[in-house]
Amino acid sequence: MTITSGLPATQHILLDVQGMKCGGCVRSVERHLRTYPGVLAVTVNLATRQAQVLGDVTQVIPEKLAQFLTQKGFPSRPHRLWDTPTLSLNQASWQLILAVGLLLVSGLAHLPGGHHHWPWLHHPLTEWLLATVTLLLPGRGMLISGWQSWRTGAPTMYTLVGLGVTVAYIASTIAWLWPQLGWERFFQEVVMVVALMLVGQTLELRARQRAGRALQSLVALQPPTARLLSPQGVWEQVPLTQVRVGQVVRVEAGETLPVDGVIREGLTLVDAAMLTGESLPVTQKPGDQVYSGTVNLTDAVMVEVTATGGATRLGQIIHLVLTAQTRKAPVQGIADRVAGWFTYGVMGIAGVTLLFWGLVAPWFWPDLGHPWLVAVHRLTAVLVVACPCALGLATPMAILVGLTRGAQRGLLIRGGDILEQVAPVDWLVFDKTGTLTQGHPQVAQVQLLAPHPVVDNSQELWQLAAQLEWGSTHPLAVGIRQSAPLTQRTWQINGIHLEPGVGVTAQVDGYPVTLGRWPMDNPLPIALEPGQTVVAFQVGGKPVGVLHLQDQVRPEAAAVVQELQAQGIQVRVLSGDRPEVVQHLAQTLGLRSDQVQGGLFPADKVAWVTQWQNQGQRVAVVGDGSNDAPALVAAHVGMAMAQGTQVALESAGIVLIHNNLRDVVAALTLSRRTLAKIYQNLAWAFLYNVIAIPLAAGVFLPWGWALTPTLAAGLMAGSSLGVILNSLTLRPPAPSP
Incomplete structure (x- = not known):
């Protein structure tokens, strides 16, 4: 069917986006994608590191769109449903090993007796080389991402941390090259900050992947291969991507069905518990529909393929979950806007802190030492300790866990x-x-109220009703079709039309007929058992017969x-x-x-x-x-x-x-628990920044205590990790008995 309206044909594109750390990153990615020709709508999720794009199919090519976003500083690629996310984890593991090595080397110099055992660690050249290598290798991605975000007018957490360690590195280099200034060097703090950042990122990635295990378990239900008959007459295993609709696959006992299809040969028991929640295996015979991800238990069957990959029922469920993860809750939009402006506020506070300790503080505390060195130290601590990522992750991380907990429980939200x-x-x-x-009503009685040329007896009435309801999935229609008697009579049926809430209308042998609800203005001429439903057969608006159906309450x-x-x-x-x-x-x-x-x-x-x-x-x-x-x-x-x-x-x-009403209560429970986690995360992120930023700025420095950049980096990494771990404590609703 061709639609000739003025609206463009659209497609949904899901991109995996790297390099996002805070709400500012989210706003930047959304802004870049909206400028791409043909993009109609964008939603970005920080917790899943994904962007969902609605675009014109004639203008937006997924690979080109990903390349465009990569050029803007956010490496991207189109999401592939059955990809295993091992690359990011392997890269993060390498970063973790490197970070731990840097922490150990830097920590040796701070151990008791370190000056005597490893004097070379305190040499300025060694400190400079270690800091330089740290910034050029493990810290390179952070610096580049921060610079690109700054250049495009959307500073992020990487901008703050990159600016902080760069200022500290430059100040330490000046102190080394011009020792007559009397400044202290803090190259080691540059190393410690970058290393702690890498540790935090790795732990955060592992925690996020733990949150997505429910989705990965759904993906793992579908086997990667299927058994097809070769031209030589031998059943061979082939990649699932080579299987086409209409082909016949063989599924042995104990194997998982790789496709949706209809059984053509064989009788078996199928376990669909992971997909439907049905606790007991179901007997499946020729003509029955079977689904990918279910397990064939007893005998080999031949299955004609009706859907593969993402078109299967399992694939649609996975797609629904992925789409759900990119949709934002209203409270998340507010948090993203706050986090987007947060970096500008922090940079303003850092600038004020620098000027205060460099120009104003010496008037009040003459014995402060080197004011501008203190000012650089405080500026670095403020830039490093500020954590927009905790604020940006507070809502999407809780939502991500809530959605996956729901999927595990049989709730597709x-x-x-x-x-x-x-x-x-x-x-x-x-x-x-x-x-x-239960939705399985059965015909309890059929009554012919008045003979008519269309139907002569109750058997014909039941059979004609079954033919009128052919193809309808309404429970009453299914109940009428089941066990309908066979008759010798045939009818010429034209113009079947289903009107929701009314029933079926058609022309039968030239007569206008209706099969549906009993006219409310006419009293029932027959007695019904309690709870029975009546379906009226009318010809020309006059009742001719009725069918009594009985359905059991769940x-x-x-x-x-x-x-x-x-x-x-x-x-x-x-x-x-x-x-x-x-x-x-x-x-x-x-x-x-x-x-x-x-x-x-x-x-x-x-x-x-x-x-x-x-x-x-x-x-x-x-x-x-x-x-x-x-x-x-x-x-x-x-x-x-x-x-x-x-x-x-x-x-x-x-x-x-699972078609269980207890899941209604489960949905309410899950929603309340998820909102509670969101509010806890937001409260934590807000209080952390309200307390940590003033401490880093030096409010207690006149009394001899201040937050060092190293400690600030540790706190910053812990703040976002705390949000993730708190979200992971979300308990799913109890399973239905």
Whole structure:
């Protein structure tokens, strides 16, 4: 289908971006990407070191975009889903070894008796060589990144630290070349600062990769190879990239399915626990759908491929998690803006500190020694100790851990903004069929109310209804199709149309028919059992027959409703089913009659949700069908059961993979815990800078105590690491029994 609107065709591009350390880096990357021709929207995540770009397919080439960003000082490449991130970790390990070596060499000179055992370490030339090598090798990337950020008008943490160690290096060099000035040398502090920076970066990288293990475990579910039949008639292992849709692969017992497909030969048990949460293996026979990442337990099967790689259900889940990690929570946007201006503020404070100790302080403390040496020392400490990265990581790191904890728990949350919006929810609205009930209704009775040329008996009525519902995924439609009897009669069916909330309309043998809800203005001429749902078959607007369907309430539904109400959350049920059926459900769940509404169309559900929102309530909707989609979109947060329709899944902010209502409570718990971690991280980052910067500036120096640049570097590395480690302590919700 070709769309002839004026909007350009777009693509989503995910870039892995190196060199980001703080909110200023995030703003700089976003600004650079927005200037690229054809880029329509950009979101950058500091915790995952990734940028998601929405761009015009005719103008934006992923490799060219990555090259452009690399030229701006942020080495980048298009993200490849099944890549293993070993390069960064190996590079970081090498940096860690080098940093530890530098720390040991520099530390030897400070040991008791170091002057006697290693006098060469105190020679000015040795100190200068060690500092020079440190800046040119392990510190080179930091200096280049800091300079490029400064040159493009977006200073970052690397700019601050690079400026600090450069000033210290120059001052120490001057003290060495002109000893008559009487200045002290602090080459060793230059080495210590760079080394501690490298240690902090390595520990931070390892902690971030630990946070992403849940996603890597999902990626590892898909085997890299599949077994195809060769032209010689031999089954051979080939790379998964060579497998195409329509081919047939062989999966032996004990192997993991590499593709999505349909079984053509064989009968087996499949363990889908890692993908669906189903605790027991499921029997799969020819014609059944199977999914990549599930395990074939008992016998070999032949599977016709329907999807590979990123197009599989597993690939879509991984893509959803990756996309979610790049979406920002509202509080993160505020933190990024503050962190972006933070570096300018620190540079201003450093400048004031330099002038104060160089020009003003000697008037108050004449015995200060060399004022400008003290001023350089204080300036270096201020530039090094300031930590915009702790502020920049506070929110995205907690969100990253929260999203991965959710993925482990079977909660696919589309972004940090969704995760943040769940916590304040105080009204939860449930759909009935397929949400509070199991979604597997069965036909209990078929009644023909009046003979008609279209149908002569109840058997024909059931079979015609099954044909009208062919292709629909609604639970009632599936229930009608199941066990439908075979008849000798055939019909000419034209113009089938599905109207959400109403049913199916069509032309059958020239008659206009409708299969769906019973007309609310007509009394039911038959008696129904409690909880039964009726589907009416009408010809020309007149009821001709009815089908009675019975669906069982989910076993956990009553306990979940009671737990939500115990937390102070108002629970409501909005359903398109008959009011008396919904009232019976209310009695089963322990709800009052005024907490449920039946006989609603999709627009009616939206009206109720909007009314509660206008009253100041934070409303979440849980549903599974196409008729729930408008309400899912209208609510502050929409949650969809994974067994629901594609429209519902695309409309929801959270997908409940395990189709268990306890995961609604789990989503609330996870959101609250994640927000608590965000506030803890922000408080830590704020208090750290409020206390550390004045200490580095020398507020206690007149009393003989000051924060050295070396200690400042250690504190700075520890501040961002503290944010990461605190985020990793986020506990996932307890698993469903």
